[in-house]
Amino acid sequence: MPEKVILSADEVLRAMRRIAHEIVERNRGTEGLVFVGIMSRGVPIARRLAALIKEFEDADVPIGSLDIGLYRDDLSQGPSPQLRKTDISVSLQGKRVVLVDDVLYTGRTIRAAMDAVMDFGRPKTVQLAVLVDRGHRELPIRADYVGKNVPTAHQEEVQVRLKETDGQDQVVIVEASTGKEESGGNR
Template sequence: MSDAATGSVDPARIVLDASEISRALTRITHEILERNRGSADLVLLGIPTRGVGLARRIAGKMSQVEGRVIVSGALDVTMYRDDLRLKPARALEHTETPDDVDDKIVVLVDDVLMSGRTIRAALDALGDLGRPRAVQLAVLIDRGHRELPIRADFVGKNLPTALTEKVRVRLADTDGGEDFVAIVGGEA
């Protein structure tokens, strides 16, 4: 992996490389399809920024398995966050749903689950779009440190971390370079 691809990340702290990310997404795809007995009535919504790319990849893998095109969308949660007054909001992204969410099974997709606050915001945003039959959560990394009673249904990797550490997810289609997940900060 080149230094340009990893930036200032110590290669020894990389916990998932591109092939491991692909394998985790393949496993998540199959778990989603098994739990829901196929892709009928499924709506995949990625949470910007990297959740959108991950949702697209899962939809692509589902399409291969199901033999039909599965599309994904995006659910911007910026205006639903409970920390807007504490720090400046990032630029608004767009919300794009590939299908009506009423009476559908919505699978929210995000890169890292930590406190659960982003997912709480996503549930609030989703409520403004309609009333899904069920909501499930797929994450590439679950690092613990929950502040809200939220858990992922589908997890690529459980990665216990210290609060002083950060988990950096980089995806080629979002960030350029190579796919990887690394731990940065904290004590090496």
């Protein structure tokens, strides 16, 4: 399986730094910010963004983790995906919620995540930060913060690798895989 590196470790870090700055700038500070990472790789990315903001602004942004399994629109179409624990211990009522995911693709994951977030309260705003936008949207959804826009073909797979989950920071495009959709698939 040939793979092409589209973001190196340094570039991943730079993209995260830029996104962290943009979030603070767009929201005029960190007041009321909450990061909600979408399982699984959105969670470590959310943690890193929060750590960067701590570094730049000396402010703590609370983090939640969200599994969207129960909100999927394709549950009737196959075996139920294994659920992981959602942990949103801060109230989202009136907050500026930033959803964080690794890859934005069809937009269905984000649709599900927005529905889920609304069940935890009524946020003032919901924004979206992703490391990679690979196009091919099936719903009217766009990201507010994007690490890199990457034109892709449907049969390609974008894999985001992170130190926390994969031992290294890297984003690659893999040619037509075996239908695996764990990373970057986001049906």
